[in-house]
Amino acid sequence: MWLNKKFDYISTESAHKLLMQSIKFQPKRESISVSEANSRVLAENIVSDVNIPSFDVSHFDGYAVRAEDTYKASSQKPVCLRVVSQANKQEYRINPGETAPILTGNPLPAGADSVIPVERIKLEEEAVKIHHSSKPLEHVIPKGRDVKAGEKIFKTGHLFRPQDTKLLMDIKIWNVWVFKKPKVVVASIGNELTNCVEQADLKKFSSLEIMIAIMIAESGGIPIRIEIVQDEPETIRQAVRRALGEADIVTTIGGSSVGEKDYTWEAINSLNPSLKIRGIKIHPGRVTSFGLVENKPVVMLAGHVQSALVGFFTMLLPIIQLGSGITAIVQPTLEAKMGEKLAIEEFVSFKRVRFVKLNEVNGHFIAIPELGDSSLTSILVKTNGYVIINENKTIIRKGERVRVNFLPGLFPLQLLQRN
Amino acid sequence: MWLNKKFDYISTESAHKLLMQSIKFQPKRESISVSEANSRVLAENIVSDVNIPSFDVSHFDGYAVRAEDTYKASSQKPVCLRVVSQANKQEYRINPGETAPILTGNPLPAGADSVIPVERIKLEEEAVKIHHSSKPLEHVIPKGRDVKAGEKIFKTGHLFRPQDTKLLMDIKIWNVWVFKKPKVVVASIGNELTNCVEQADLKKFSSLEIMIAIMIAESGGIPIRIEIVQDEPETIRQAVRRALGEADIVTTIGGSSVGEKDYTWEAINSLNPSLKIRGIKIHPGRVTSFGLVENKPVVMLAGHVQSALVGFFTMLLPIIQLGSGITAIVQPTLEAKMGEKLAIEEFVSFKRVRFVKLNEVNGHFIAIPELGDSSLTSILVKTNGYVIINENKTIIRKGERVRVNFLPGLFPLQLLQRN
Numbered sequence: 015m016w017l018n019k020k021f022d023y024i025s026t027e028s029a030h031k032l033l034m035q036s037i038k039f040q041p042k043r044e045s046i047s048v049s050e051a052n053s054r055v056l057a058e059n060i061v062s063d064v065n066i067p068s069f070d071v072s073h074f075d076g077y078a079v080r081a082e083d084t085y086k087a088s089s090q091k092p093v094c095l096r097v098v099s100q101a102n103k104q105e106y107r108i109n110p111g112e113t114a115p116i117l118t119g120n121p122l123p124a125g126a127d128s129v130i131p132v133e134r135i136k137l138e139e140e141a142v143k144i145h146h147s148s149k150p151l152e153h154v155i156p157k158g159r160d161v162k163a164g165e166k167i168f169k170t171g172h173l174f175r176p177q178d179t180k181l182l183m184d185i186k187i188w189n190v191w192v193f194k195k196p197k198v199v200v201a202s203i204g205n206e207l208t209n210c211v212e213q214a215d216l217k218k219f220s221s222l223e224i225m226i227a228i229m230i231a232e233s234g235g236i237p238i239r240i241e242i243v244q245d246e247p248e249t250i251r252q253a254v255r256r257a258l259g260e261a262d263i264v265t266t267i268g269g270s271s272v273g274e275k276d277y278t279w280e281a282i283n284s285l286n287p288s289l290k291i292r293g294i295k296i297h298p299g300r301v302t303s304f305g306l307v308e309n310k311p312v313v314m315l316a317g318h319v320q321s322a323l324v325g326f327f328t329m330l331l332p333i334i335q336l337g338s339g340i341t342a343i344v345q346p347t348l349e350a351k352m353g354e355k356l357a358i359e360e361f362v363s364f365k366r367v368r369f370v371k372l373n374e375v376n377g378h379f380i381a382i383p384e385l386g387d388s389s390l391t392s393i394l395v396k397t398n399g400y401v402i403i404n405e406n407k408t409i410i411r412k413g414e415r416v417r418v419n420f421l422p423g424l425f426p427l428q429l430l431q432r433n
Numbered sequence: 434m435w436l437n438k439k440f441d442y443i444s445t446e447s448a449h450k451l452l453m454q455s456i457k458f459q460p461k462r463e464s465i466s467v468s469e470a471n472s473r474v475l476a477e478n479i480v481s482d483v484n485i486p487s488f489d490v491s492h493f494d495g496y497a498v499r500a501e502d503t504y505k506a507s508s509q510k511p512v513c514l515r516v517v518s519q520a521n522k523q524e525y526r527i528n529p530g531e532t533a534p535i536l537t538g539n540p541l542p543a544g545a546d547s548v549i550p551v552e553r554i555k556l557e558e559e560a561v562k563i564h565h566s567s568k569p570l571e572h573v574i575p576k577g578r579d580v581k582a583g584e585k586i587f588k589t590g591h592l593f594r595p596q597d598t599k600l601l602m603d604i605k606i607w608n609v610w611v612f613k614k615p616k617v618v619v620a621s622i623g624n625e626l627t628n629c630v631e632q633a634d635l636k637k638f639s640s641l642e643i644m645i646a647i648m649i650a651e652s653g654g655i656p657i658r659i660e661i662v663q664d665e666p667e668t669i670r671q672a673v674r675r676a677l678g679e680a681d682i683v684t685t686i687g688g689s690s691v692g693e694k695d696y697t698w699e700a701i702n703s704l705n706p707s708l709k710i711r712g713i714k715i716h717p718g719r720v721t722s723f724g725l726v727e728n729k730p731v732v733m734l735a736g737h738v739q740s741a742l743v744g745f746f747t748m749l750l751p752i753i754q755l756g757s758g759i760t761a762i763v764q765p766t767l768e769a770k771m772g773e774k775l776a777i778e779e780f781v782s783f784k785r786v787r788f789v790k791l792n793e794v795n796g797h798f799i800a801i802p803e804l805g806d807s808s809l810t811s812i813l814v815k816t817n818g819y820v821i822i823n824e825n826k827t828i829i830r831k832g833e834r835v836r837v838n839f840l841p842g843l844f845p846l847q848l849l850q851r852n
Contacts, residue, residue: 052647066810073806075692117692119625119736119808132692160809167814175840176647177813180738183640184810188630206538211607218538221602228471228595273494273536273551317538319599349768377836387492389538390579391485391603394596395586417796421594 019272019279021293021300026328026365029294033304033333036289037311039262041193041339048182051174053234054192055339060168062185065158069121073153077135077142078108078116078126084148092136092143113142122154129153161185171341196337198235198330199257200227203243203250203269203278204317222319223267229326235263235334245269250281258310262337265330268317271301278314279303287312295405297361298388299324320388324367327419347417348372348399350379356403356410363405369397372418381418397421438691438698440712440719445747445784448713452723452752455708456730458681460612460758467601472653473611474758475591481584481604484577488540492572496554496561497527497535497545503567511555511562532561541573548572580604590760615756617654617749618676619646622662622669622688622697623736641738642686648745654682654753664688669700677729681756684749687736690720697733698722706731714824716780717807718743730756739807743786746838766836767791767818769798775822775829782824788816791837800837816840 024032043057072078079095087093095113098106107124108114114123122129128148136143161167167181174192182190200223202209208217220242227237238261243253250269257264269278279292287305294302302325303314311333315325350372358366370381381401386393399418403410410416443451462476491497498514506512514532517525526543527533533542541548547567555562580586586600593611601609619642621628627636639661646656657680662672669688676683688697698711706724713721721744722733730752734744769791777785789800800820805812818837822829829835 049643052651073808075690115693117694118690155806155808159806160811176644176651177738177742177810177840179647180640180644181810181814183638183643186633186638214605219602219605221599224468224602225595225599228598232471232595271494271537274534275536276494319596323596387574387578389492389574391596391600392579395600421596 019276021272023293023295023300023364024291025295029291029304029329030332032289032291033311033329034336036306037333037336038309039196039337039339041196041262041337043191044194045189045191048179048188048190051179051182051190051192052176054174055234056168056170056172056174057191057193057339059166059170060182060185060187060190062161062163062165062167064161064185065163066161066184067119067121067155067157067159070127070151070157071119071121071155072116072129073118073155074129074131075118076116076129076131076153077113078122079113079128079130079144079148080108080110080125081128081148081150081152083110083113084128084130084144084146087144087147089145092145094138094141094143097137097140097142113144127151127154169341171339173340193339195234195236196262196334197238197260198230198263198265198334199238199240199261200230200265200267201240201243201250201253201257202267203245205245205275207242207268209239209242220267222317222322225319226265226267226315226322226326230265230330230334233331233334234338234340245275245277247277247281247284250277251284254282254307254312255285258308258312261310263311263313263330263333264307265313265315267315267322270303270314270316282307282312282314285312294325294328295364296324296328296402297364297366299328299367300361300364301325302329304329316388318388319391319394320367320369323394323421347419348379350381350399350416350418352401352410352412352414352416353380353382355412356383358403358408362408365405366403367400368403369393369400369421370418371397372399379418381416394421438695440691442712442714442719442783443710444714448710448723448748449751451708451710452730452748453755455725456752456755457728458615458756458758460615460681460756462610463613464608464610467598467607467609470593470598470601470609470611471595473593474653475587475589475593476610476612476758478585478589479587479601479604479606479609481580481582481586483580483604484582485580485603486538486540486574486576486578489546489570489576490538490540490574491535491548492537492574493548493550494537495535495548495550495572496532497541498532498547498549498563498567499527499529499544500547500567500569500571502529502532503547503549503563503565506563506566508564511564513557513560513562516559516561546570546573588760590758592759612758614653614655615681615753616657616679617649617682617684617753618657618659618680619649619684619686620659620662620669620672620676621686622664624664624694626661626687628658628661639686641736641741644738645684645686645734645741645745649684649749649753652750652753653757653759664694664696666696666700666703669696670703673701673726673731674704677727677731680729682730682732682749682752683726684732684734686734686741689722689733689735701726701731701733704731713744713747714783715743715747715821716783716785718747718786719780719783720744721748723748735807737807738810738813739786739788742813742840766838767798769800769835769837771820771829771831771833771835772799772801774831775802777822777827777829781827784824785822786819787822788812788819788840789837790816791818798837800835813840
């Protein structure tokens with residue numbers, strides 16, 4: 015019976031292109047306080063109403079001067095300027111031949127156009143001696159140097175970082191429109207599973223579901239966990255249909271291969287997807303499938319941990335990013351040398367993923383592969399990155415340069431943790 | 434008056450060594466549910482009590498066999514085995530000449546030691562024809578292959594990732610001891626500052642404090658914000674003393690240079706630190722200072738945003754990591770080519786930091802420097818990494834290879850966002 019089922023593999027590039035062309039999200043917006051904006055995605059364009067700084071300000075503690083008063087100064091013939099006090103007040107003015115003490119960040123007094131740092135002057139009774147000529151705006155941050163009034167600061171789709179939050183506050187924006195995070199229902203499929211700790215001795219605890227849920231949250235989605243779905247086509251169909259009612263994205267885990275009890279594809283296919291992808295040319299992860307049902311993406315991940323992880327970063331992650339309203343993102347990679355020869359004989363017409371442990375040796379990175387069946391979680395625990403081996407390549411030599419992808423959903427600091 | 438104050442710069446390497454030798458944290462532990470363990474730091478060693486898998490299990494949907502029954506099979510002379518049903522039950526046994534259907538992940542029936550994948554057999558009435566000989570444990574995940582009972586899984590100091598959480602649950606660990614996150618009081622110093630939005634037109638809003646607080650949270654600390662501290666030595670002294678009462682780490686922002694109203698060093702120095710660092714040889718960020726007061730670290734950051742950021746990753750971040758109980762971490766860097774010539778004439782005996790925007794061009798990274806005064810936030814908004822230029826180096830050629838550090842506290846996906 016199961017022999018009737020089969021895959022119709024397409025390349026990961028074709029799959030990505032189809033997904034990006036076909037999925038049309040219309041993410042909703044919400045207005046939040048800028049102090050909550052970190053790691054959220056901007057849903058408006060931001061233009062500054064103000065100049066930062068709003069005046070010409072001093073970059074040093076020192077003396078504000080009229081640059082032209084100093085043009086003739088030299089170490090032989092210092093210029094002597096009369097110190098006027100209270101000059102830190104903005105409405106204050108200095109006249110030709112005058113100077114005034116000024117602190118870093120304070121506006122220049124009227125008349126002044128330059129600052130002499132304190133260590134370059136010689137202070138005498140009510141006067142300073144200046145030995146170097148100064149140019150207009152020297153040691154001055156001119157009005158609008160950081161941000162100009164009318165300048166476009168951020169565009170829709172920008173992902174906020176801590177420094178972005180600071181700049182928003184500096185231009186006195188206290189609330190921003192951001193896209194709502196996409197809701198992702200995670201449906202584990204399998205009679206053998208439970209998500210009750212109390213039943214973990216009788217059944218298999220759905221730990222993969224929790225791993226995927228954490229990765230969804232780290233990627234900017236809101237994971238929604240539901241009851242375990244039993245291995246029965248109509249049950250799966252109804253669970254997915256219900257999930258589509260509340261979610262922006264649905265992901266299933268398990269039951270997506272062609273075995274006797276694998277009904278996930280059949281169930282989702284019966285919901286008449288307008289786009290179908292039945293398997294992708296990457297191993298592990300080849301069973302990863304997709305259906306666009308009622309214009310909502312349904313990603314079918316494998317039940318084996320490594321396969322599910324590959325399906326996550328190949329298909330689910332880009333869809334979550336799309337649903338977040340985020341503009342194009344490049345996944346950073348790291349160049350390393352392979353620490354051991356790696357020979358790969360299976361699925362040679364596919365891309366192949368192998369997990370590696372990155373070690374830094376004298377400032378260079380060495381990638382040590384950890385090999386083992388796609389059901390083994392320990393491989394992922396021992397590693398911090400992965401290499402994607404191109405189609406038809408069967409050997410990576412020891413010392414060969416490879417690009418290492420970071421395991422997804424991980425903070426940079428965690429990548430190279432030493433055990 | 435301010436000319437009496439001065440720095441006593443030491444190298445960043447010396448500073449780091451002194452800090453790591455002198456600071457003795459005794460992080461407290463707390464027991465949490467393993468579902469909350471992601472990004473927390475383990476405070477115990479974890480040894481597995483169980484084998485994963487707990488039985489020899491099938492890696493494929495197929496037929497469980499006794500390997501010796503198949504030794505004589507060939508494409509010319511297939512071996513015929515009698516199918517016995519109900520064989521998915523663990524207590525079931527197959528006898529010589531028998532086989533039983535089996536699903537991926539299910540335990541092998543007693544007697545069986547190998548699995549033939551379904552696509553390799555020919556099913557006939559109550560029998561299967563096998564054309565290839567099979568070896569013991571072929572297509573089988575042996576008991577304990579993922580995790581062995583008695584195996585050390587994680588050591589104290591391990592930072593949990595999603596896959597680590599999964600493995601803990603697989604070995605049926607539902608609660609773990611983790612280190613409490615270090616509390617970091619952030620004290621902004623300056624009469625010109627306010628942290629009330631309502632006063633942001635009269636005073637400067639303390640946006641840098643919020644940026645640093647977010648970065649502390651992203652680095653695994655708990656930021657605690659307090660009232661703005663006025664520029665007065667005794668006020669600063671009392672605020673820091675109070676902060677030391679509730680915090681594991683204190684960081685000040687501003688007032689740490691040698692200007693007329695810079696009292697931070699003087700105030701903290703009056704608390705009799707057992708270790709003092711007055712300035713570090715890196716620019717921007719050179720005013721970053723340190724005092725170990727009552728065995729608690731007090732980091733003094735500059736008030737300019739770029740200087741504060743450099744002080745953060747040079748001094749505050751390693752201290753937060755130390756206080757988190759985390760074991761050694763390497764900051765990942767990325768190799769890039771400089772996109773423009775960069776000439777640096779100031780502070781040549783110091784390390785110099787320049788912020789760069791990383792662009793990926795044909796799979797290679799190009800670093801474009803964005804230059805501007807250390808008070809400019811816009812430079813940090815336009816960039817996603819930084820290079821550290823060694824002492825006495827004054828020129829980086831266009832095309833020269835550089836190591837780019839990621840801006841701290843940022844998720845890898847954010848690093849290469851395209852604007």
